[in-house]
Amino acid sequence: MASTARDYLQGLAPGRRPELPERTAGSLRLDAHDNGHTEHWYLTVADQHVEVSRSAEGADLVVRADRRVFDQMAAGQTHVSSALLRNDLTVQGDIRLLMLLRRIFPGPPDARHPRELGRQRTAGAERSAGAERSGGRDERW
Amino acid sequence: MVTQQPVCVIAGNAFAVSDTQGDMEVDPRHPIGVFSFDTRFLSHWVLSVDGERLNALSRDDMTYFETRFFLVPGKASHYVDADVSLIRHRSIDDSFNERITLLNHSAEPVELSVRLDIGSDFADTAEIRQPRQRTVVVTADQERRQLRLRYQRERFTREAIVTSTAPVDVDQGGMTFRIRVEPEGSWVTDLHVGMTIHGEGGRDLRASLESHRDMVRRGMREDVQEWLDRAPQLITERRELATSYERSLTDLASLRYVPLVNPGSVPIGGLPWAMALYGRDSLLTCLQSIAFTPELTPATLRMLANLQGGRLDDEHDEEPGKILSELRYGESAAFGDRPTSLYYGAADTTPLFVVLLDEYERWSGDAELVRELRHPARMALDWIDDYGDMTGDGYLRYQTRNDRHGTVNQCWKTSPDAIRYADGRTPGLPRATCELQGYAYDAKRRGARLAREFWGDPAYADRLEREAAELKRRFNRDFWLPHREYYALALEPDGTPVDALSSNIGHLLWSGIVDDESAPALAAHLAGPELFTGWGVRTLAAGQHAYNPVGSHLGAVWPSDNALIVAGLRHYRQDAEAAKIAAGIFDVAHTLGGSLPELIAGYEREFTKYPVQLPAAGRPQSWSAGGLLMLLGALLGLRPIGENLLVNPHLPPGFGGIELLDIPGRWGHSDAYGRDRAAARESRPRLR
Numbered sequence: 001m002a003s004t005a006r007d008y009l010q011g012l013a014p015g016r017r018p019e020l021p022e023r024t025a026g027s028l029r030l031d032a033h034d035n036g037h038t039e040h041w042y043l044t045v046a047d048q049h050v051e052v053s054r055s056a057e058g059a060d061l062v063v064r065a066d067r068r069v070f071d072q073m074a075a076g077q078t079h080v081s082s083a084l085l086r087n088d089l090t091v092q093g094d095i096r097l098l099m100l101l102r103r104i105f106p107g108p109p110d111a112r113h114p115r116e117l118g119r120q121r122t123a124g125a126e127r128s129a130g131a132e133r134s135g136g137r138d139e140r141w
Numbered sequence: 142m143v144t145q146q147p148v149c150v151i152a153g154n155a156f157a158v159s160d161t162q163g164d165m166e167v168d169p170r171h172p173i174g175v176f177s178f179d180t181r182f183l184s185h186w187v188l189s190v191d192g193e194r195l196n197a198l199s200r201d202d203m204t205y206f207e208t209r210f211f212l213v214p215g216k217a218s219h220y221v222d223a224d225v226s227l228i229r230h231r232s233i234d235d236s237f238n239e240r241i242t243l244l245n246h247s248a249e250p251v252e253l254s255v256r257l258d259i260g261s262d263f264a265d266t267a268e269i270r271q272p273r274q275r276t277v278v279v280t281a282d283q284e285r286r287q288l289r290l291r292y293q294r295e296r297f298t299r300e301a302i303v304t305s306t307a308p309v310d311v312d313q314g315g316m317t318f319r320i321r322v323e324p325e326g327s328w329v330t331d332l333h334v335g336m337t338i339h340g341e342g343g344r345d346l347r348a349s350l351e352s353h354r355d356m357v358r359r360g361m362r363e364d365v366q367e368w369l370d371r372a373p374q375l376i377t378e379r380r381e382l383a384t385s386y387e388r389s390l391t392d393l394a395s396l397r398y399v400p401l402v403n404p405g406s407v408p409i410g411g412l413p414w415a416m417a418l419y420g421r422d423s424l425l426t427c428l429q430s431i432a433f434t435p436e437l438t439p440a441t442l443r444m445l446a447n448l449q450g451g452r453l454d455d456e457h458d459e460e461p462g463k464i465l466s467e468l469r470y471g472e473s474a475a476f477g478d479r480p481t482s483l484y485y486g487a488a489d490t491t492p493l494f495v496v497l498l499d500e501y502e503r504w505s506g507d508a509e510l511v512r513e514l515r516h517p518a519r520m521a522l523d524w525i526d527d528y529g530d531m532t533g534d535g536y537l538r539y540q541t542r543n544d545r546h547g548t549v550n551q552c553w554k555t556s557p558d559a560i561r562y563a564d565g566r567t568p569g570l571p572r573a574t575c576e577l578q579g580y581a582y583d584a585k586r587r588g589a590r591l592a593r594e595f596w597g598d599p600a601y602a603d604r605l606e607r608e609a610a611e612l613k614r615r616f617n618r619d620f621w622l623p624h625r626e627y628y629a630l631a632l633e634p635d636g637t638p639v640d641a642l643s644s645n646i647g648h649l650l651w652s653g654i655v656d657d658e659s660a661p662a663l664a665a666h667l668a669g670p671e672l673f674t675g676w677g678v679r680t681l682a683a684g685q686h687a688y689n690p691v692g693s694h695l696g697a698v699w700p701s702d703n704a705l706i707v708a709g710l711r712h713y714r715q716d717a718e719a720a721k722i723a724a725g726i727f728d729v730a731h732t733l734g735g736s737l738p739e740l741i742a743g744y745e746r747e748f749t750k751y752p753v754q755l756p757a758a759g760r761p762q763s764w765s766a767g768g769l770l771m772l773l774g775a776l777l778g779l780r781p782i783g784e785n786l787l788v789n790p791h792l793p794p795g796f797g798g799i800e801l802l803d804i805p806g807r808w809g810h811s812d813a814y815g816r817d818r819a820a821a822r823e824s825r826p827r828l829r
Contacts, residue, residue: 019451019461022516079457082482085475087296090340096402099447107452107459114460117540118531118571121634 005032005070008105009041009052019103020048026097029059034067045100061093063101073101076108147171147413150233151761152206152361153398154178154409154416155336157237161197163210163229164188167262170756172269172413174261175237175301175334179417179471182290182301182336183237184272185260188229190214190243191253195227205395205761206361207232225251225322234361235347237334245322255318257332261301263292265471266416267479281311288316297475298339306331338470347401368394372433375773376800381731388735389769392761393426393434400468402447405440411739411762417481420445420465420490421553422764424497429704429767431504432774432804438501439510445494446517448483450524455542456480458551462517462524464490466548479546486548488529488539488577491521492584499587502595503781506807511595519596522588522605525581531571532634535615537581540571552577553702554645554680558687559694560631561641565686568639573632576645578616579652585609586653617656626662628655642671642682644702650709657713664715667706668722675746676725677703683743691755696743700726704768708775716791723772724793728752730769737765773801777813781806790815 025046032039042055069088072078080101083089091098147158155177159165165174165186175183188195195212202208209230213223224247230240245251264272280289286309291300303316307330310317322328340346368390375386397406400418409415410422423445427438450463457480458466466487474482495518502511511518531538541547549557552574560574561567585605593602620628620638628646629638646663649655655663666672671682677698681688690696703726710719729752730737739762742753777799778789786808792799798816 019520021446023513079454079477079482082475082477084346085297085470085482087298087339087346090346096447099402099451103451107454108456111453111455112542113453114528114531114540114542114571115533117542118533118538118634121532121540121569121571 003071003075005030005041005067005074006039008074009043012050012052012104014049014051016048017050017103018048020045020050020100022048024097024100026061026094026100027059028061028063028097028100029055029057030070031062031064032067032070033064039067043100043104045097050104059093061091061095061097063089063091063098065089073105076106076111080105147173148200148202148208148210149412150206150208150231151395151412151416152233152235153396153406154418155233155235155237155398156412156416157183157231157233158413159186161200161210162188162195162212163197163208163231163239164194167272169270169272172266172416174264175233175336176266176416177235177336178338179266179469179474180299180336180338181264181266181269181272182261182299183259183334184262184264185258187258188212188227188241189256189258190225190227192256198226204362204365205391206234225253232361236336239332239334241330241332243320243322243328245324245326248324250321250323250326252319252321255320257316257318259288259290259303259315261290261292263290263299263472265473266414266469267471267473267481279313281313283311286311294472294476296339297472298337299472300335300337300339302335302337304333304335365391365394368434371436371805373804374802376802378797381735382727382796382799385727385730385735385737385769386773388730389737389766390434392736392766393430393437393763395761396763396766397437400444402444404443404447406437407441407444408437408763408767411765412759414757414759415762417470418444418465418468420467421487421493422762424464424490424493425553425701425705426763426767427497428493428500429701429764429771431500432779432806433770435501435505435805438497438505439507442494442498442501442510442514445490446514449517449520450485454485457482457484458486458541458543458547459483460485460524460528462491462520462522463528464494464521466490466551480543484548486539486541486543486551488537488551489553489580491524491529492537492577492580494518494521495584495588495591496580499591502591504806506784508595511591515591515596518588518591522584525584526608529577529581534636535612536573536619536632537577538571538573538634539577550574554694556692556694558692559680560639561681561685561687561695563640563642563685568631568633568637571634572639574645575616575620575628575630576648576652578612578620579649579654582609582612582616582654583652585612613654613656616654617659621659626659627666628659628663641685641687642666643685644672644678644680644699644706647678647702647706647709650713650715651705652709653712655713660713660715664710664713664718667710668718673722673725674698674743676729676741676752678706678722679743688743690743692743693740693755693757697740697755698729698743699740699765700729700737700768701739701762701764702768704771704775707772711775711778711791719775720791720793723776724795726769726772727793736760737769738762739765777801777815779804779813784808786811786813788813788815792817794819796820 028043030041040056044051157175174181193214198211212227228242278291286305288303338346408426410419450459463485467484469481473479529537539551589602589605592598630641630643631639738758740758780787796817801813803810
């Protein structure tokens with residue numbers, strides 16, 4: 001797991017990324033602010049490939065945040081849509097491209113595959129009623 | 142508030158709820174106030190004249206986004222000879238607007254103090270029952286005739302800005318108008334409440350998004366009229382049917398909103414608790430209304446494709462290819478108190494996404510959309526086997542990985558206790574409810590058609606068809622309870638059938654996974670006394686240990702559920718049962734004035750004579766409104782066959798003759814006619 005967004009983006013493998021939508025293409029510029037200094041990362045996405053360069057040119061979507069926020073995203077610790085709602089991250093342009101960042105950056109490192117739960121359940125006889133959920137719409141029931 | 146029915150104006154996920162005087166005061170039982178993007182921007186909005194609260198004479202609900210309250214000061218006992226009266230005319234779009242007009246009916250001038258108390262708690266829609274204390278910064282700006290209420294947590298900022306056109310004294314708690322009105326004269330002020338979600342540089346987040354900006358601020362009245370004009374025209378002698386039809390269309394219109402990722406308008410869940418995007422509600426609403434308002438579908442599919450799961454994430458129950466369950470914009474989503482900024486805890490949305498894509502092409506002929514969405518559809522199909530099949534036994538299952546806030550039952554019956562054995566025991570997790578297998582089967586069959594006809598991938602199509610056939614064979618072996626002649630509600634992790642009799646068996650007919658010879662037995666159960674109340678099919682049959690007529694998923698009747706059941710019955714030519722159930726739901730709509738609530742109690746119709754509404758069940762609800770449309774389509778037997786619309790009506794007795802004109806589709810526009818048998822017999826001599 002990369003410790004910073006810089007490491008992560010520099011180390012991004014150049015090959016095809018089958019998880020990216022085939023029909024989505026565009027450019028994203030990430031402006032990472034750090035102590036009055038801004039680092040620009042330019043991502044060109046097309047045909048399920050991501051090309052990373054350093055450029056301050058205009059892009060279809062410009063994403064601005066403190067470097068810390070991008071680092072958290074690269075470490076799978078921050079959810080891009082929550083960061084947007086918190087205003088920790090701001091966007092200008094075509095927001096549809098923002099969701100690409102969720103597929104380019106990794107998820108949380110400790111995430112489980114649903115099969116892990118399935119195997120536990122079939123192996124042991126443990127029964128669980130599951131989580132208590134309250135709030136939102138489920139408050140109705 | 143107490144027993145009064147709250148008054149709402151709605152514009153997608155912006156809505157305002159007040160009492161019948163138009164006043165708003167916090168009530169933990171209802172979402173009262175002005176809301177937008179899951180935040181309460183006004184929680185207190187109370188009008189008084191010379192210190193006296195007002196009384197409502199009448200109200201004119203002009204459109205779903207516009208209401209006028211006619212008011213007089215004072216108590217009900219002495220308002221008859223009131224010298225002044227007020228009109229409170231409110232509307233909502235992306236801001237809240239209220240015009241207050243005061244009329245002096247006397248021969249003398251009056252000097253009055255009109256007061257509006259204003260406050261906000263900036264509660265998240267998720268915490269209406271227990272709003273948190275927040276520090277709200279209030280700025281009284283006399284010069285601008287403005288009161289600004291602002292809440293900030295780190296960089297998260299929400300602001301309500303109330304501005305008056307008339308001169309006003311502004312203080313921290315509201316606005317006071319000291320006015321003099323001449324005999325037979327009037328006084329007016331327009332109050333505008335701007336609701337701001339701060340983004341970059343303090344501007345509204347939505348302003349910096351090209352996609353979102355173009356869509357709002359269109360003439361809303363024109364928009365509604367155009368919406369109604371685009372829908373097919375229903376000709377019927379029964380006025381109540383015409384009313385219910387139009388109400389369903391306007392209910393749907395009111396629940397459209399434009400998400401930040403602007404693909405066009407998509408349907409949200411509904412009042413009071415689901416004024417947000419729910420993948421399931423949106424997908425089912427689109428499926429239900431496809432013959433009537435097909436424009437909702439491309440936007441919904443594109444929106445859900447854009448937000449499709451891309452990675453593993455326990456907190457959000459996310460997996461690659463999974464389709465969204467819930468999307469909210471409030472504070473609890475922003476700070477991760479709830480996983481709802483993008484929550485994927487639903488096992489049915491993903492197959493339903495594929496079902497809707499195929500169904501839409503069958504109606505519209507929009508092959509380009511099918512090609513555009515090939516990748517997300519393929520990811521969705523892969524998800525079913527790679528992630529949905531949690532134990533490796535070939536069945537689609539669910540279990541949350543978020544122990545704190547995850548949804549226990551990730552099927553449409555979301556309440557935590559919804560899935561039970563006939564004797565009341567709770568089965569283990571991960572659970573495979575039966576209707577999920579039907580959806581998966583349907584998705585594979587439809588995916589095969591798309592792969593063969595549009596994606597140029599016959600090998601994949603063959604594979605999906607094989608898998609679907611295999612799933613159907615196994616399902617009819619493992620879920621069928623031969624002694625009871627219905628399908629089990631679910632399977633345990635070890636494959637033990639959960640033997641409750643439930644409405645879920647109707648969904649199986651809709652998906653086509655039922656063996657033909659089993660259909661009559663299912664129809665008999667669905668229209669029989671344990672499941673059918675006279676109004677509709679109960680979620681859980683009377684006689685099951687957990688049965689409770691006021692339990693949302695343990696006995697109550699859901700119009701949306703019933704619409705799928707009726708469509709399924711017609712699919713298997715169980716026409717008499719379909720007509721019987723549809724007639725019951727139409728009677729609910731007619732009895733309640735046309736707009737279907739999300740659910741009603743499961744009491745016997747004979748016993749209550751009236752559809753008993755439950756407190757949790759609000760109106761409008763998109764999948765209830767869509768459900769009524771689907772019932773109409775199912776009774777007329779509307780189905781696209783190749784380039785044509787097939788019409789195969791079977792109407793309940795007493796329906797008379799109906800015509801549905803200008804049904805949109807790949808055929809351009811087409812008409813459908815139907816008569817119930819009695820009407821057909823009566824009219825025959827006249828025709829000769």
